[in-house]
Amino acid sequence: xxxxxxxxxxxxxxxxxxxxxxxxxxxxxxxxxxxxxxxxxxxxxxxxxxxxxxxxxxxxxxxxxxxxxxxxxxxxxxxxxxxxxxxxxxxxxxxxxxxxxxxxxxxxxxxxxxxxxxxxxxxxxxxxxxxxxxxxxxxxxxxxxxxxxxxxxxxxxxxxxxxxxxxx
Numbered sequence: 001x002x003x004x005x006x007x008x009x010x011x012x013x014x015x016x017x018x019x020x021x022x023x024x025x026x027x028x029x030x031x032x033x034x035x036x037x038x039x040x041x042x043x044x045x046x047x048x049x050x051x052x053x054x055x056x057x058x059x060x061x062x063x064x065x066x067x068x069x070x071x072x073x074x075x076x077x078x079x080x081x082x083x084x085x086x087x088x089x090x091x092x093x094x095x096x097x098x099x100x101x102x103x104x105x106x107x108x109x110x111x112x113x114x115x116x117x118x119x120x121x122x123x124x125x126x127x128x129x130x131x132x133x134x135x136x137x138x139x140x141x142x143x144x145x146x147x148x149x150x151x152x153x154x155x156x157x158x159x160x161x162x163x164x165x166x167x168x
Contacts, residue, residue, distance in 0.1 A: 043109040048167030049079040053160035118142040124164045133163035
């Protein structure tokens with residue numbers, strides 16, 4: 001700033017401007033340093049996954065108490081057109097195609113699907129269970145209140161465990 005302009009500004013304005021500039025530079029430096037310490041998520045460039053979940057835990061309420069049951073199953077689906085920048089992807093399975101949200105965070109990628117009374121979340125971890133297969137979990141939570149005769153619906157809750165293979 002020219003010397004003449006500085007003389008016209010009140011001393012308090014100059015002090016606040018300098019302090020603001022120093023705070024900005026410190027914050028910018030800390031942000032840049034923080035970015036350098038954390039490696040990028042290795043799942044950021046993944047475009048498709050083939051997922052298989054052979055084991056599940058489900059809960060049913062009996063007389064108001066949750067009862068967990070482990071079971072074997074064949075739950076398979078693909079996740080295609082993954083775009084972590086836009087936060088979009090699509091599930092493709094036996095029920096057809098469903099558009100989902102894709103969230104990249106830490107060393108995982110999450111796929112979130114919502115519909116009336118239902119929330120499904122698939123988490124794929126950036127850790128191999130075996131060569132080329134990443135550890136993954138698929139959770140379903142749902143409840144649609146209804147009753148037919150003596151039947152009263154219960155919440156549907158399950159979590160499936162398996163792997164997802166990165167597509168080519």
